[in-house]
Amino acid sequence: MKSEPGEFSFEDLLRIHNKTTSWDGVRNFAARNFLRDGMKLGDRVFFYHSSSDTPAVVGECEVVREGYVDESAFDPTHPYFDPDSSRESPQWYRVELRAVAQFTRPVTLAEIKARRELGQMALVRIGRLSVTPVTAAEYEVIRGMAG
């Protein structure tokens, strides 16, 4: 999961009660499908800082609630409002994530790109998506790089 640290950083998440947040605002169908269909209770999730000086995976979360309707799309005053989504046929979904651990050593995008085993990572392949899948093998490599 990507977040711009200037908007919402991993440190911000750690400061929240229960270190838990509802991940709303995803408004891309491919990202939504990964989020809604691919994330299961207890799954580990990497937290990635995008559009920062050093884009990097900075920590780990876990899914504490699986995909459910993102009601922010229904509110005309909300920045994530989408008139095409309704309670009758919702388009957008969210999950709840809880921070598990901050990496002692962030794993930068440059390091990820330099590792052959990670060359096919969706994060690298489809860089603009805010939600991308991580394989078990990729997960282990990055955990190793984080120390």
Place this chain on the structure above:
DNA sequence: GCCAACGTTGGC
């Protein structure tokens, strides 16, 4: 600031 790689919009 530039660019790639999309997604979206709307005319036809």
Place this chain on the structure above:
DNA sequence: GCCAACGTTGGC
């Protein structure tokens, strides 16, 4: 359905 124009994301 096609395509041009434009918007968005995010790395560099």
